[in-house]
Amino acid sequence: MIKAIIIDDERLAIESLQWEIENFSQEVKVIETFTKPKEAISGINYLKPDLVFLDIEMPEIDGFQLLQLLDYKNFDLIITTAYNQYAIQAFKANAIDYLLKPIDPDDLTQAIEKIKSRRINQNSTKNIETILNKLVKNNLTRTKKIPLGLSNKIILVNYDDIIYCKSDGSYTTIFMRDGEEHVVSKNIKHIEELLPENIFLRIHKSYLVNLNEIKGLIKQGSGEIILSNDKIIPISRTHRKNILTALNIS
16 A cells, blocks of 8 residues: 655645545555645654655745655655646656646556556565675675665675765765766665675764775874775764774874
């Protein structure tokens, strides 16, 4: 069952969409509705829905501003609006679909089918990634490879080729020796658990570095390290002792 929230400042629009969902889609259950954007923000963060139907034109803050203010963003998004000029912005906001009011039942059904298909593919990818993670853990020394789930594929990278990883909330960017950057929808703790702890070390809440790629240390303040690609990264006070110990620096 897909848990959904509807956000629209017009109560009649909510009731109309809710009726269509109940009559044309057995896979979706509306768990809450909101007419006030600020209440909707708290509701999404607390209820953590699978799907959000979001109107754009609302008082106080519009739909796009609402998305920026959310802490919880791990849901599928369908934009609902009476104005077609928001289409490009909607897809930039990673909306699965864009439904014009009054919403046609066939368009609604197609949008939900997209979400079902996407969720099946995501689950399949997660299962494959879980298997790969287990294989990597069991054979890390031999394979020297870790799986990275990108937007539409899973790649295996040699951990020796990773210079450092940078956290951005629930996403992590992995910087490689060849200059490539891989953005994965995993937090840095997940990546840290995949990598050998005798080679990779957290030096900051946002940074995980390959000790073999460190070429210098700036000791001023809490300190900074210089990496092989000349990137300078700060050391947090809580991690300073660990990095000094790892580098045999007193």
